[in-house]
Amino acid sequence: MKHIKKYAVYGDVYASEGMYIPEWFYRGNFYRCEIFIANHGDYHYDYEEVVGAWSIGWSEEYLEERWDAIPDEDEFAEQKMDALMDEELTDLKKQQDKFNAKYRPDLKKKLERNTVKNCIDCSEVLTLGGNWTEARKSQSKYLCKTCWTIRDSLRMHVNSIEVSQSHPLYKAGRYRGFEEAAFSSLENYKTNPEGEVYIIFNPAWDGWVKVGMAVDATDRLKNYQTSSPLRDYKLLYVFKTDSRRELEADVHSRLSDIFERKNEWFKCSPEIAKRFVEAALGDQHEAA
Numbered sequence: 587m588k589h590i591k592k593y594a595v596y597g598d599v600y601a602s603e604g605m606y607i608p609e610w611f612y613r614g615n616f617y618r619c620e621i622f623i624a625n626h627g628d629y630h631y632d633y634e635e636v637v638g639a640w641s642i643g644w645s646e647e648y649l650e651e652r653w654d655a656i657p658d659e660d661e662f663a664e665q666k667m668d669a670l671m672d673e674e675l676t677d678l679k680k681q682q683d684k685f686n687a688k689y690r691p692d693l694k695k696k697l698e699r700n701t702v703k704n705c706i707d708c709s710e711v712l713t714l715g716g717n718w719t720e721a722r723k724s725q726s727k728y729l730c731k732t733c734w735t736i737r738d739s740l741r742m743h744v745n746s747i748e749v750s751q752s753h754p755l756y757k758a759g760r761y762r763g764f765e766e767a768a769f770s771s772l773e774n775y776k777t778n779p780e781g782e783v784y785i786i787f788n789p790a791w792d793g794w795v796k797v798g799m800a801v802d803a804t805d806r807l808k809n810y811q812t813s814s815p816l817r818d819y820k821l822l823y824v825f826k827t828d829s830r831r832e833l834e835a836d837v838h839s840r841l842s843d844i845f846e847r848k849n850e851w852f853k854c855s856p857e858i859a860k861r862f863v864e865a866a867l868g869d870q871h872e873a874a
Contacts, residue, residue: 590647644674707733744805753801763805781830783837783867785823785859786810794851795822795859797841799834822856825863827870836866 656666703712706728712718717730729737742749743760750756784803786796800806803824811817827833838850840862846853 590645590651592644592648644678649674703728705730705733707737744802763808779829779831781827783825783827783830783833783863784821785856785863787820787822787856788814789818790814791851793855794848794853795856796851797834797837797859797863798850799830801830823860823863825867827867828874829870833863833866833870836870837863840866 652670653667656663656670660666703718704710705712705717708730710717710730712723712728712730714720714723717732719731722729722734727734740758742751742753742756742758745761745763781799781801782803783797783799784806786798786807788794788796798806803821807819807821810819825833837859838847841847841852841854841859844854852859
């Protein structure tokens, strides 16, 4: 009986002196391997070059043998073929991992020694332990300490979460909440109409919901929770809008025509309040 190899090698394999390439690696279309090239034809490279045209795969003979073992008349032939391909890919991934575990660590170290990284802002050469930290290197953040400090001074953080510069209350600094940020950036708060309309519920007042507006509804919820020993306010729905005051006023007016009202609280279900907000928001979009 003819022995069929499970793996095969196709094409030319070049490797630096002393580098062993297993016979069962071959050129194909699956998982790429990176290997050193030191000698290629009549050319000699004084530096280590990485190429990615190598893959691992089953030999054609082995795959055909497995494929032919599935009868054409088998009603589950298609599913079995799919399962066979899944098995192949799983197996090849394991072989790739074995190759990487044996060869890639060495490859990675040599490449890192020969690769100079520069700060993307000032182009200064990055030096680990000097102007560059291991943490930033692991995160692929190519910034020297000086440029990192400059960038950080331009960021806005609220409750330790970074806020986008597009936020209506954006102002560089670190704040405990948006209320503090709003006070610091009061002019932005007054002039920028963007924000959110929200629906809040508290089981202490069953059957009632609050429809309000804020720059950030989640931050507003935290303020409500401080007034409840049980911290039982629930933020049910949030709607982003280009004009939070206008949308809130429109929703309040529509709800007031039908439901009992106490300030911003309405005696209706959250789902009904949601439908009213969606209707008002739709009209707002059409008018824009």
